[in-house]
Amino acid sequence: MSSRKEKIIETSIELFNTKGAINTTTRHICDELGISVGNLYYYFKNKEEIIIVIYQKFMSELGAHFTAVDEKVDTAFDYYKFLTAQMEYEYQYRFLRLEMANLIQAYPKVREALEFGVKIKMQQLTYLYKHQMNFGYLKKMDEQEQEFITANTMIIGSQWEIYWILSHCENELKRRRNGVLNLLYFMKPYMTKKGLEETNLLESIDFLQKENNETV
Amino acid sequence: MSSRKEKIIETSIELFNTKGAINTTTRHICDELGISVGNLYYYFKNKEEIIIVIYQKFMSELGAHFTAVDEKVDTAFDYYKFLTAQMEYEYQYRFLRLEMANLIQAYPKVREALEFGVKIKMQQLTYLYKHQMNFGYLKKMDEQEQEFITANTMIIGSQWEIYWILSHCENELKRRRNGVLNLLYFMKPYMTKKGLEETNLLESIDFLQKENNETV
Amino acid sequence: MSSRKEKIIETSIELFNTKGAINTTTRHICDELGISVGNLYYYFKNKEEIIIVIYQKFMSELGAHFTAVDEKVDTAFDYYKFLTAQMEYEYQYRFLRLEMANLIQAYPKVREALEFGVKIKMQQLTYLYKHQMNFGYLKKMDEQEQEFITANTMIIGSQWEIYWILSHCENELKRRRNGVLNLLYFMKPYMTKKGLEETNLLESIDFLQKENNETV
Amino acid sequence: MSSRKEKIIETSIELFNTKGAINTTTRHICDELGISVGNLYYYFKNKEEIIIVIYQKFMSELGAHFTAVDEKVDTAFDYYKFLTAQMEYEYQYRFLRLEMANLIQAYPKVREALEFGVKIKMQQLTYLYKHQMNFGYLKKMDEQEQEFITANTMIIGSQWEIYWILSHCENELKRRRNGVLNLLYFMKPYMTKKGLEETNLLESIDFLQKENNETV
DNA sequence: CATGAATGAGCTTTCATTCAT
C-alpha cells in the first residue's frame, strides 16, 4: 500500500503521461486524487520537485533492473529481453522523454537531473558495447565511432515515440513494439556473424514484425 | 528589407529558439519588436498561426534546397553536402523539433502540419534510399528494414540536439557538427564498398572530427 | 442607387439585426462591405453615430408612412393595415428594440434619441386613441387609464419579439404575425360594438390565426 | 452574514443592475468587493456561471413566494398583493429583463435558463387565468385569446421598465408603481362585474395613482 | 497532517479609434 506522497507521484505520472506535464496543473493532480492543494504542497515544495522525484524514481527502477554484464564473462547480450523490459519502464515515464526540451527550459533542476541521467546511461551503454566488442559479438570500431553509436542508441531509444505518433501509429502496443524494432534494426549492422548467431536478434525482429502485422 | 509581418516571424523564430515557443508570450514578441499587441494580432489570427506560418516557411525553404536525385541517373549521393546544408536550415527552426510534443498537444493545426511534414520527408528519404540501393551504393535490404532505417534516420535527424545539449556540448557549432556526425556514422554500416569509395562519407567524418577537435 | 454612406448604414442594420449591435464590430461592417475601416470613420465619427443615423432613418420612414387621422373626419382606424405595415418597418430595425437597454447604457446620444422617439410615438398614439373615442370606436376612459393603455400598447408593440423568441417560435414570419396578434388582441376589449363592426379587427385576428396554423 | 460566494453574487447583482451585466467586467466585481480575480474564479467557472446562479436564485425566490391558487377553491385572486410582491423581487434582478436580448446572444446557457423560466411562468399564468374564468372572475375567452392575453401579460410584466426609463420617470419607486399599474390596467377589461367587485383591482389602481401623485 | 480560500502576476485575444499616406 502506498503512502499519500507516493500516491501523488503515481497520479502525477499518469496525468503527465496522458495530458502532458506542462498542461497538467497542480489542481488537476489534487482533484484526481481527491486531496487538497495545500496538502500536495505539504509533501512537495513545488511542481518542479514532483518532476524531480518522478525522475529519481524512474532512474532507480531502471538501475534496479539493469544488471551489468560481468567484465570477464563471455555472454552474448540479449537485446530483445533487455529492450522489451526497458521499454516497459520507460513507457511509464514517457512524458520525461517527450517533453524534455520544455521541461529543462522551465525547470533548472530537472535539467540537472536529466543531464546526470544521460551521463549514467551513456557510461552503461559504453561499457556494454565495449564488452560485446571484446568478446566478438559486436564489430570492432574506434573510440570516436563508439561515441556516436552510443549517442545514436540513446537518441533513438528516447525519441522514437514522437516519430510514431506523427506517423499515425495510434495503437500504443504497436508503437512500443516499433520502438524496440527501431533499436534492434539499429543494432543489426554492428553485429558480427557470431553476434547474430548467438543473440536472438534476427528472430526477435521477425517475432515483433509478425506480432505487429497481426495487430490492427 | 523585411516587412513588419516578416519581422514578426523573424523575431518569433528567434525567441522561440532561445526561450521556447511555449514560454514565449505574444507580449514578449511585441516588446522585442517595439510594436503593440494589437498590431501583432492585425497580422496573425493567434499564436498558433504564427507557428504554422513559421513551419510553412521552414518547409518551403527546405523544399527549395532539396533537389531530388534523378531516378534513371547513376549518382552517388553526397551526404555531407546535403546534411550540412539541411542542418543549417533546421537549426534556424530548432524549436520545432525540440518542443514537438508540447506543440502538438497545445495546437491541433500544428500537429496536422507536422504530421504532413513527416509524411513528405519519409517519402523523399525512402525514394533516395531505394535509388542508392538500385545503383549499388547502399546494401540491399527488405522493405521492412528499409522502413525502420528511414524511421531511424528521421529520429536521429530531428532529435540529435537535445542529446548534445544534455551532454554539456554548449558550443552551437560543435553541436551542429555532432548532429551531422550522428547521421554520417548512422549511414556508414549500410554503405557498400562502392558507396564508401564514391561518396566522401569517411572523409567527411574525418573532416568534421578534426574541426571539432580544434573547437573548444 | 445608394451612396457609400447609405451602404454602410444598410449593411450595419443587417448585421446589427442578425448578430446584435453590441456584438458587431466596425471591422465586421467593413469586411462585409469590402471597404476599409478608415473609410467608415471618414463617414461616421464613431459607432454611436452609425446607430444614431440608423435610428433617424427608422423614425423618418415610420413618420412618412404614418398618416395621421384627420381630427374632424369620422373614420374607423384600420389597425390591421396599420400594424402590419408598421411591423414591417420595425422588423427591419429590430435590434433597436431588442438591445435597447444595452444601447442606452453604452451610448448616451442613443438614449436621447430613443427618449425623443418614445415621446413622439406616445403623442401620436394618444391623439389616435382620443380621436377613436370621440367618434365612438373606442370605449371612453379617463385620462389616466388612457395614459396606461398607451404605455401598454407601446410596451407590447416594441417588446413582443423577445417573448416569442424565448417561446421557441423560430419562424420569422410567424413571429411577426404573433406580434400583430398581440396588439390586435390587446385592442379588442377596448373597442365598442361599433368599433368592432366597422373595423376589421376580429376578421384580421381570424385571418392571421389561420395563416399561422398553416405555417409550420 | 453572507459568505464570500454570496457576496460575489450580491455585488454582481448590484453592478449588473446599475451598469449592465454586459458592461460589468469580472474585475469590476472584484474591485468593488476588494478581492482578487483569482478568488472570484475560485467560486465561479466563468461570468456565465455567475449569471446562471443569479437567475436560479431569482427563480427560487420567486417560486417560494408564488403560492398557486387551489383548483377547487373559489377565490378571487388578489392581483395587487401578488404583483406588488412580485415586482419587488423582479426589481432586484431587473438586468435579467432589461438585457435579455444581449444576454441570450452572449451566453447560450443563460438562453436555456431564460427559455425554461418563460415556460414555467406561462404555465402558472395560464393555470391562474383558467381558474379565474371557471369561477367567473374573468370573462370567458377561447384558447387562442387566452394564449395571447398570457403573452401580453408576460411582455408587459417583464418589459414595462424600459418604457418608463425612456419616459423620464426617474424615481425608482414611482417607476415600480407604474409597472404595477400597467398590469392592473391591462387586467381591468378582462374582469367580470363579479371580478371587479370581489378583487380590489379598482381600489388598488386608485391607491397607486394617489401615491404616485404625491411623489415627485 | 490536512484543508481550501486567497493571491496576483500573467496569458491570449478583442476592438474602437487614429492617422500617415
Add this chain to the structure above:
DNA sequence: GATGAATGAAAGCTCATTCAT
C-alpha cells in the same frame, strides 16, 4: 475620398503558490 497599419486599454480567464485555520 480611401486605405489599412498601428495603437493600447481592457476583457475573460489560468495557475503555481501561500497561509491561516
